[in-house]
Amino acid sequence: MQCPYCLTEDTKVLETRENDNSTRRRRECLKCEKRFTTYERVESLDITVIKKNGSKESFDREKFKRSLLKACEKRPVTLEVIDKNVDKLETKLRSLNSTEINSKFLGQIAMRALKNIDNVAYIRFASIYKEFEDVGDYEKEIIKIKGVIKNERTTNSNTKK
Numbered sequence: 001m002q003c004p005y006c007l008t009e010d011t012k013v014l015e016t017r018e019n020d021n022s023t024r025r026r027r028e029c030l031k032c033e034k035r036f037t038t039y040e041r042v043e044s045l046d047i048t049v050i051k052k053n054g055s056k057e058s059f060d061r062e063k064f065k066r067s068l069l070k071a072c073e074k075r076p077v078t079l080e081v082i083d084k085n086v087d088k089l090e091t092k093l094r095s096l097n098s099t100e101i102n103s104k105f106l107g108q109i110a111m112r113a114l115k116n117i118d119n120v121a122y123i124r125f126a127s128i129y130k131e132f133e134d135v136g137d138y139e140k141e142i143i144k145i146k147g148v149i150k151n152e153r154t155t156n157s158n159t160k161k
């Protein structure tokens, strides 16, 4: 394993933790002595997502994670919590008989997860979910909603003065 700081190949493992879908290793570089963490996971989860318009795309863990992260932006939610929920989703997808899922189903799972994580994140996600029903499109919409929230705040603080 290459050290991300000095790029040497000599690193040692300090700690290994097995999670459901991944293995987390704390490592230390033998040269620069900096520490870093690596995650190993099964990469080829061959799930096809069928979008509302009928088009298909491969399930993309990172994309799904990004949409959750966007919804949780500026909220007291840790990356670890998000990762755990994405892991949970992957476990669920693996347990399905089908290798094809609807984007609608994916959105519902995301909403259920967010409901347990953070109310504001859930509302952000849910309010646009009804219109789009496609996780990929959420990112853009959340940016828009954030703009609206920001404007409202400005208006409120103005009226207080």
Ligand SMILES: [Zn+2]
Residues within 6 Å of the ligand: 003, 004, 005, 006, 007, 008, 029, 030, 031, 032, 033, 034
């Ligand atoms: Zn190093």
